[in-house]
Amino acid sequence: MTSAGSLHRGVPLTQGASSLRGAEQRRGGAFGVYVHWPFCLSKCPYCDFNSHVRHAAIDEERFASAFASEIETTAARVPGRRVSSIFLGGGTPSLMQPQTVGRVLDAIGKHWLVAEDVEVTLEANPTSVEATRFRGYRAAGVNRVSLGVQALDDASLKMLGRLHSAREALEAVAIARGSFERYSFDLIYARPDQTPTMWSEELERAIGQAAEHLSLYQLTIEEGTPFFGLHATGKLKTPDEATARALYDVTQEICGRHGLPAYEISNHARPGAECRHNLVYWRGEEYAGIGPGAHGRLDCDGVRHATATERRPEAWLMRVEATGHGVITDDVLNSEERADEYLLMGLRLAEGIDPQSYATLAGRALDPNRIATLREEGAITVDDDGRLRVTQSGFPVLDAVVADLAA
Ligand SMILES: C[S@@+](CC[C@H](N)C(=O)[O-])C[C@H]1O[C@@H](n2cnc3c(N)ncnc32)[C@H](O)[C@@H]1O
Ligand code: SF4
Numbered sequence: 001m002t003s004a005g006s007l008h009r010g011v012p013l014t015q016g017a018s019s020l021r022g023a024e025q026r027r028g029g030a031f032g033v034y035v036h037w038p039f040c041l042s043k044c045p046y047c048d049f050n051s052h053v054r055h056a057a058i059d060e061e062r063f064a065s066a067f068a069s070e071i072e073t074t075a076a077r078v079p080g081r082r083v084s085s086i087f088l089g090g091g092t093p094s095l096m097q098p099q100t101v102g103r104v105l106d107a108i109g110k111h112w113l114v115a116e117d118v119e120v121t122l123e124a125n126p127t128s129v130e131a132t133r134f135r136g137y138r139a140a141g142v143n144r145v146s147l148g149v150q151a152l153d154d155a156s157l158k159m160l161g162r163l164h165s166a167r168e169a170l171e172a173v174a175i176a177r178g179s180f181e182r183y184s185f186d187l188i189y190a191r192p193d194q195t196p197t198m199w200s201e202e203l204e205r206a207i208g209q210a211a212e213h214l215s216l217y218q219l220t221i222e223e224g225t226p227f228f229g230l231h232a233t234g235k236l237k238t239p240d241e242a243t244a245r246a247l248y249d250v251t252q253e254i255c256g257r258h259g260l261p262a263y264e265i266s267n268h269a270r271p272g273a274e275c276r277h278n279l280v281y282w283r284g285e286e287y288a289g290i291g292p293g294a295h296g297r298l299d300c301d302g303v304r305h306a307t308a309t310e311r312r313p314e315a316w317l318m319r320v321e322a323t324g325h326g327v328i329t330d331d332v333l334n335s336e337e338r339a340d341e342y343l344l345m346g347l348r349l350a351e352g353i354d355p356q357s358y359a360t361l362a363g364r365a366l367d368p369n370r371i372a373t374l375r376e377e378g379a380i381t382v383d384d385d386g387r388l389r390v391t392q393s394g395f396p397v398l399d400a401v402v403a404d405l406a407a
Contacts, residue, residue, distance in 0.1 A: 031081040032280035033112075035067060035104055036291035037093040038313045041125075044161045045230075046188075048222035050293035050311050051091040060100045066320040067290055068107035070309075073324040074288045075111035078298050081286070083112045085119040085277035088142070094124035098136030104290075105141040119182075119276045121146055126172030126185075127164045134179040144182040146215070146275075147172055152202050156191055173209050184213035184275065189247055190239050191219050196246045200254060207258045212273035216251055217266050218244065248396055265348045265395050282345045284338075292316035292326065304333045335363050340406050347402055352389030370404055 039058055040051045075081075086108060088101060101122065108114065121144040122137055124130055134145065149169040151157050157166060164172075169185075176183040187206055189199050206214065219238060221231045230236035239247060252262060260268040264282060267275065280287050289296030293311035297304060309326035310316040316326040333341070339362030346353035359365045371388070374380045379394035379401050394401050 030084040030276070030280050030283070030285040031112075032085045032087065032277050032285065032287035033071075033083055033108055034277070034287055034289050034291075034294055034296070035086070035088050035093075036289070036294040037088060037090045037096055038292045038311075038316075039095055040090065040092045041095070041163060042161070045226035046160060046219060046222065048225050049091065052313055058095075060097055062317060064100045064103040066317050066326075067104045069320050070290050070325050071104075071107040071288075072111050074290065074296070074298075077300055078286070078288065079112075081112050083108060083114045083118055085280060086121070087277040088120075088122040090123055092125050092130075093122050094130040094133060094137075098133055098140045101137055101142060102140035119144055121275065121277055123148065124172070124176075125164065126169035128168055128171065131172040131175040134175055138179050143180060144184070144275075145176050145180050147176060147183065147185040149173065149185040149206070150188045151191070152187075152205055156194075159192065160188065170209060177211065182213070182273070183211055184215060185210065186215040186217065188217050188219050189251065190244050192237050192239075194239060194247070196243070196250045199247050200250050203251065203254050207254070207260065210260070212260075213267070213269040213275060214255070214260060215267050216255075218248070245396055249392075252392055261350065262395075263350050265398060279349075282349050284342045284345055304338055306331045306333055335361055338362075343406055344402050347388075347390050347398065347405075350389065352383075352387045355386055355388055366405055367407075370407070374401060374404060 036050065038050050038052050040053055043051065043053055086105065088096075088104070093101070105120065120142045122142045123146050124134075126147045126149055137145070147169070150160055150162055152166045152169070154165050157164065157169075173183070173185060185206070187203070189203075203216075221227050221238065227236055231238065238244075255261060255268045259270055261271075262268050263274045264278065267278060269275070279285075286299050287297055289307060289309060292309060292313045293316075294309050296307040298307060299305075306329070307327050308329040310319050310328050319326045319328075339358055342358055342361055343353060355366050366388075371380070371382065374394075375382065378391055379397065381389050381391055383389065390398060390401055
């Protein structure tokens with residue numbers, strides 16, 4: 001990684017640190033800040049994320065002020081944290097002006113301590129227009145981009161309702177490579193009519209353009225999306241179970257061979273290049289959720305709070321302007337819920353979970369009989385140090401493994 005100085009131009013890290021000087025650093029663990037930009041140019045037919053299309057111009061000034069207010073209010077709840085990662089996700093954050101991104105990062109630096117080596121990721125759609133902003137994002141303090149390439153052929157991109165061509169996406173990847181030391185891109189596989197041979201060729205080509213990190217998602221059919229209706233009426237056919245399994249297996253084989261093993265069920269990285277922000281979620285660390293529809297996990301008064309903000313962008317704006325935050329759900333997680341979350345998130349990781357940590361959270365140990373059965377079935381392994389991991393054949397049935405262990 002480059003030095004913090006060049007990566008964080010525009011983020012007043014020292015100012016933020018000095019404004020908090022004297023404040024006790026309450027804990028040494030990772031702390032992430034997620035910021036949600038809820039707008040897209042069009043809605044992709046498979047997507048159920050909190051993303052909205054607006055035909056009038058977005059008042060970015062107003063959103064930037066609201067983000068700053070919500071950051072200030074959240075920091076007052078969880079003061080003295082040292083921010084180890086920031087993730088600008090969406091929606092399409094690459095529609096934001098670099099100065100809006102700069103204002104968000106300034107607000108974070110003003111109200112929390114920011115680690116010298118903080119990871120600042122921005123999700124970008126790979127159109128040529130968006131790629132022209134990359135240098136501006138870098139100057140604002142972003143040091144990693146994650147591009148939604150999705151597919152490397154135009155017919156698939158059209159089927160997925162994407163607004164970019166494969167060539168444009170690869171050009172955006174090249175611009176990302178020239179602008180950031182760290183970049184990643186997403187592909188969606190298990191698409192209609194995709195065979196393992198087709199996917200292998202596409203993935204090999206993708207890896208030729210990848211650096212240190214790739215996110216490879218199997219297409220999921222989400223309720224409420226246009227794809228859901230088409231799938232239900234048989235007009236959109238996804239690969240059957242055996243083909244999906246073969247697609248998953250070639251993914252692991254090819255990525256492993258190229259030094260990009262899965263560190264999480266859908267995320268691949270060279271060792272050491274994992275997305276630190278994602279690890280915050282999966283390791284059950286603390287994070288703040290800022291912006292419309294953002295989720296957070298905050299430790300206040302010795303208990304963990306699960307927070308969620310108003311999803312509708314304009315309603316979120318009005319709430320923040322009236323009260324300083326857009327939080328509409330704030331639940332204290334009991335020990336059972338915390339332990340279940342630890343299991344659900346942690347077992348997605350190749351590093352697995354520590355059963356002792358589970359027992360501490362749950363107040364009871366995992367059932368040794370269930371562990372033994374899952375081991376016999378080849379779904380999990382138990383390391384010498386006791387860590388429990390899901391195997392390659394366990395990952396395709398991860399939900400069942402988690403349900404079995406949590407029962
Ligand atoms: C919320 S999107 C934001 C990124 C950006 N707006 C874009 O589309 O490029 C994050 C990623 O989730 C993945 N994704 C969203 N919906 C999906 C689905 N139904 N199945 C598989 N992957 C999906 C896509 O790969 C996408 O890049
Ligand atoms: S996939 Fe990305 S661009 Fe498409 S609607 Fe969802 S968030 Fe927007």
